[in-house]
Amino acid sequence: MKLCIYPGTFDPFTNGHLDVLARAAKLFGHVRVAIAIDSTKAPLFTPEQRVQLIQANLRGLPNVDVVSFDGLLVKFARKQKAHAIIRGLRALSDFEFEFNMALMNRHLEPKVETIFVMPNESYSYTSSSLVKQIAKLGGDVSKFVPPNVAKALREVYPSA
Ligand code: COA
Numbered sequence: 001m002k003l004c005i006y007p008g009t010f011d012p013f014t015n016g017h018l019d020v021l022a023r024a025a026k027l028f029g030h031v032r033v034a035i036a037i038d039s040t041k042a043p044l045f046t047p048e049q050r051v052q053l054i055q056a057n058l059r060g061l062p063n064v065d066v067v068s069f070d071g072l073l074v075k076f077a078r079k080q081k082a083h084a085i086i087r088g089l090r091a092l093s094d095f096e097f098e099f100n101m102a103l104m105n106r107h108l109e110p111k112v113e114t115i116f117v118m119p120n121e122s123y124s125y126t127s128s129s130l131v132k133q134i135a136k137l138g139g140d141v142s143k144f145v146p147p148n149v150a151k152a153l154r155e156v157y158p159s160a
Contacts, residue, residue, distance in 0.1 A: 001029030004084040004115070005077050007069075010035050011043035012149045013054045014131060016123030020088035023117045025061050031086070034076060035068040044132060044156060056148045074109035082112060089116045090124045 006024055010017060010033070024031045035050050045053065047068040054066045069076040077085055085105065087098055102114035126144050135141050135153035142150045 002083045003030045003032060003080060004028040004086050005032050005034050005073070005080060005082045006086045007034040007036060007073050007076075009039045009041050009043060009128065010050050010054060011039070011041060011045055011128050012050065012131065012145060012152065013057065014123070014126050014128060014145050014149070015143075016088065016090065016119045016126040017054075018057055018146065019119040019123055020086070020117055021064060022061065023119075024086045025064050027115075027117075028084070028086075029063060031061075031064045032080060032082070033064065033066040034073070035066065036073070037068050037070045045152070049152070053146075053149050053152060057146045072108065074105050074112055077112045078109055084113045084115050086115050086117060088119050090119060090126075 004024055004027070006021060008017065021031065021033065033054055035047050035054075037047050043050070051066050051068055058064050058066070073085065085102075087102070089095065089098060098116065105112065105114060131141050131144050132153070134144075135150075136157050138157075141153060145153070
């Protein structure tokens with residue numbers, strides 16, 4: 001059974017991430033969402049919270065699980081015996097960063113292929129940082145994130 005890793009910071013998980021995940025789950029026997037602990041992004045949610053926020057959205061995706069990981073992605077992928085890394089490409093602006101990361105990962109571990117999928121175009125402008133900014137300023141994020149994520153954001157920014 002082919003295993004693919006879907007890595008990211010997921011701070012927080014959005015409907016766009018869910019769309020990519022559902023597409024990946026159709027392509028692979030198993031998909032492991034891998035939450036990067038060593039993020040340069042100073043995440044709002046702890047790795048444990050991010051695992052829980054994603055896990056609650058896996059109904060209908062029996063071949064998906066969620067873990068967190070430390071250190072290099074390719075080392076983690078190799079340890080898991082993953083066949084591929086999957087990443088979402090929302091727009092052309094994602095391309096350069098993703099291209100560099102995929103080539104660097106290939107250099108570090110030639111056996112693990114990176115595969116890109118395009119989420120539905122309605123998510124092309126969704127990003128975790130925009131969602132956090134909107135929530136912080138009291139805007140409605142319910143169209144961009146699953147209900148449990150919207151609730152978690154309201155708990156962090158109750159008075160916004
Ligand atoms: N829908 C909505 N938003 C999406 C999306 C989608 N389908 N795909 C990406 N995004 C957004 C995210 O919301 C996020 O937005 P933000 O920057 O505003 O927070 C951004 O695009 C990318 O986030 P994410 O998909 O969570 O991934 P990432 O770029 O934060 O993850 C890692 C990067 C974790 C995969 C990478 O840093 C890594 O591999 N780290 C481990 C260390 C390592 O191996 N480093 C060497 C790499 S060569």
